[in-house]
Amino acid sequence: MKKVSVLGTGSYIPSRVLTNEDLSKFIETTDEWIVSRTGIKERHIVEDENTCDLAYHSALKAIEAAGIDKDEIDLLIVATFTGDNAFPAVANVLQARLGLREIMAFDMNAECSGFAFALVVAEKMLRSLKMNKALLIGAETISKYTDWSDRNTCVLLGDGAGAVVLGEGSGEIIDTNCYSKGDLNKYLYGAGTPLKSPENNVGNTVGNIEMNGREVFKFATRAIPSSVKSILEENNLQSDDIDLYIFHQANLRIIEKAAKDLGIPMDKVFVNIEKYGNTSAASIAIALDEAVRSGKIKRGDKIVTVAFGAGFTWGTSLIEY
Ligand SMILES: CC(C)(COP(=O)(O)OP(=O)(O)OC[C@H]1O[C@@H](n2cnc3c(N)ncnc32)[C@H](O)[C@@H]1OP(=O)(O)O)[C@@H](O)C(=O)NCCC(=O)NCCS
Known part of the structure; x- marks a missing residue:
């Protein structure tokens, strides 16, 4: 294959x-x-x-x-x-x-x-x-x-x-996994357009983003360490076998807490949140590109990425670049 x-x-x-x-x-x-x-x-x-x-x-x-x-x-x-x-x-x-x-x-x-x-x-x-x-x-x-x-x-x-x-x-995408946990969707969502009918033909509107920040924070700080641990275990790797970790850029405190819980030094964790905030599905992809172009990732390096978001959803990848 x-x-x-x-x-x-x-x-x-x-x-x-x-x-x-x-x-x-x-x-x-x-x-x-x-x-x-x-x-x-x-x-x-x-x-x-x-x-x-x-x-x-x-x-x-x-x-x-x-x-x-x-x-x-x-x-x-x-x-x-x-x-x-x-x-x-x-x-x-x-x-x-x-x-x-x-x-x-x-x-x-x-x-x-x-x-x-x-x-x-x-x-x-x-x-x-x-x-x-x-x-x-x-x-x-x-x-x-x-x-x-x-x-x-x-x-x-x-x-x-x-x-x-x-x-x-x-290189190689060595392993990946993704999960959904839909019962927590109430903590982060963007309301869709309201229902319409011939009797109620109101204009379309799309709602704003609604969020319970504390619940998202709790979820993310649990999801990152458990995802990293399981992908490393499944591939017989230790945390220091990884050259760079890229976590979803949602909050620096989430990133730092996850790194601390995993015992990973911050110099192995990519951070660019100060410039862009949370760019959702673009976040990991932008970080990956900046890490490559700045020389933080070189050919042959092993990296782990973890994304998380509304749903809740989360996904991890182990990549040899
Ligand atoms: C949103 C978040 C930054 C809030 O931080 P926090 O330390 O939990 O702050 P709290 O919710 O305890 O709010 C503390 C106070 O700051 C206030 N506050 C909220 N936003 C504020 C802002 N932008 N500026 C000033 N004060 C603000 C709150 O109203 C609250 O005031 P109160 O105590 O009078 O009610 C944090 O919960 C977070 O980042 N959660 C994860 C969000 C996330 O990642 N979402 C996307 C996931 S894909």
Whole structure:
């Protein structure tokens, strides 16, 4: 069975920067509160770009980094919950915009775990179908679902996209796992459009993001250590066999607590949350790209990624880069 490797990575961040100072001008908050509770200093939000635009630019960079021709791509998955339209999928539109062949292209929604879920699906499809290369993207414009008057949530979120090209190469996606626990969905969700009928033909609206931060915090600080421990155990590895850990960039305190509980020094844990906040399905993909481009990950290194998000959902991967 062929091994599936990460051939190249890319990311794209919209240019508008929203600092904590900027937020404090329209909600009751301070830079000190946000930094001390979350580690976030600023985030980027779109002005006139949508999710497909962010995905497009990150994809071009990943294709270039992989050194492949776009005609070699057999599969395109976009992990997002913030597509430009209810339908068609971002991936469908992007297939044409990137000038790809007529291939299978679809979106996946597992909220902040979307990229982790898509990685599992893409890897299994490349191994078992007549497909050789996949383009996998996490892209979000969460700003359009954000209640900018709710200080509990708006300070946490940001827009961005990250991409990888997968195919046969020197590395390997060694192991993956993903889980859902739907009974906790009430703690983090974005309300959908209300029901309509001929008698009640009201306009469509999409609700804002609702969150119980403490419950999410409790869940995440349990899910990361248990996922890391189980993937290491299943592969007969110790925590110091791993060169870099990439956890979902949701809150620096979650990342630090998980690392402490696992006995992992922070210099082995990638952090960029201060620049982008939580970019949901794009978070792990952007971090992966920045870690590669900054030389924190080199060919042959072993990395573990853990994503978590609404549902609740969570997903882990063990990758030899
Ligand atoms: C949201 C979060 C940062 C809140 O931090 P916390 O230490 O738990 O803070 P608390 O909820 O205890 O709130 C403390 C106080 O700060 C206030 N507060 C909340 N947001 C604030 C803000 N942006 N600025 C100032 N004060 C704020 C609260 O209203 C509360 O005030 P009160 O005590 O008068 O009610 C934290 O719970 C968290 O990050 N949870 C995980 C969220 C997450 O990761 N979501 C996405 C997952 S994919």
